[in-house]
Amino acid sequence: MDERRYGDWVVVRREGHVAELLLDRPEAMNAISTELARRLTAACGELAADRSVRAVVLGSTGERAFCVGADLKERNGLTDAEFGRHRTVLRAAFTAVLELPVPAVAAVCGFALGGGFELALSCDLIVADPTAVVGLPEVTVGVIPGGGGTQLLPRRVGAARAAELIFTGRRVVAGEARELGLIDELTEPGRAAADALALATRIAANSPVGLRAAKRALRTGFGLGLPAGLEVEDAAWRTVAFSPDRAEGVAAFNEKRAPRWPGE
Numbered sequence: 001m002d003e004r005r006y007g008d009w010v011v012v013r014r015e016g017h018v019a020e021l022l023l024d025r026p027e028a029m030n031a032i033s034t035e036l037a038r039r040l041t042a043a044c045g046e047l048a049a050d051r052s053v054r055a056v057v058l059g060s061t062g063e064r065a066f067c068v069g070a071d072l073k074e075r076n077g078l079t080d081a082e083f084g085r086h087r088t089v090l091r092a093a094f095t096a097v098l099e100l101p102v103p104a105v106a107a108v109c110g111f112a113l114g115g116g117f118e119l120a121l122s123c124d125l126i127v128a129d130p131t132a133v134v135g136l137p138e139v140t141v142g143v144i145p146g147g148g149g150t151q152l153l154p155r156r157v158g159a160a161r162a163a164e165l166i167f168t169g170r171r172v173v174a175g176e177a178r179e180l181g182l183i184d185e186l187t188e189p190g191r192a193a194a195d196a197l198a199l200a201t202r203i204a205a206n207s208p209v210g211l212r213a214a215k216r217a218l219r220t221g222f223g224l225g226l227p228a229g230l231e232v233e234d235a236a237w238r239t240v241a242f243s244p245d246r247a248e249g250v251a252a253f254n255e256k257r258a259p260r261w262p263g264e
Helices: 034-049 072-076 080-098 115-121 149-157 159-168 174-180 192-204 208-221 226-241 244-254
Strands: 002-006 010-015 018-023 055-060 065-067 104-108 111-113 125-128 133-135
Touching: 002 034, 010 034, 018 034, 018 192, 034 080, 055 065, 055 192, 065 104, 065 115, 072 080, 080 115, 104 115, 104 192, 111 115, 115 133, 115 149, 125 174, 125 192, 149 159, 208 226, 208 244, 226 244
Parallel strands: 018 055, 055 104, 065 111, 104 125, 111 133
Antiparallel strands: 002 010, 010 018
16 A cells, blocks of 8 residues: 655555545644645645546544544634635645545544535535534634535535525434434444445446546536436546446456456
């Protein structure tokens, strides 16, 4: 397994075509400081540019928290001007996760609150264990979800449910979170990371060209009217229909063997 650090608090581990992107600031419950946000953006940028990466797992170190959101201790010491610049850095980090061109799976244990839950929402799938507690409590401290929560949560659970969760700021434990669709898979205790990696490995066995095109169609077409959405799908289909991956997929099916994806 290859490992690379981005500063003190972000780690990328690579095994095969799966990258594990870890928040590694357990002493602060992986709170998102300016420096952590910058490093997260850099790591996502390199993963996005690496054509050998087919799936990403966003996880964390420590057992108490996936991520408790913004570093409020740092934020309290900022001037208004510094706070404005800090916002720009944090938004870039959320965008970098959201715009990963390959499927991304969040592995959540412990608290995933505020910006922490928004990082998970920025992924395509969320796997969590029974210790998970999720929520967007920003209105309880005088702000609103600013890492995509007001847009991503209704896309996941519907407008009315998202409004209730955001307006109350309440925390949701793992069982209810699964029932509400806030998480996609509830694992056995301590299994979130392993099961998320297993899921990512299954995903990464598929065509890299197909995976990127499918994610692009899903993300771009959602929310459009049906005719416009079908045009988005058709455009994505055309990028794969005449690719070497498609030829290899058909050949492997006919020859009853595992495909050897060209990835180009």
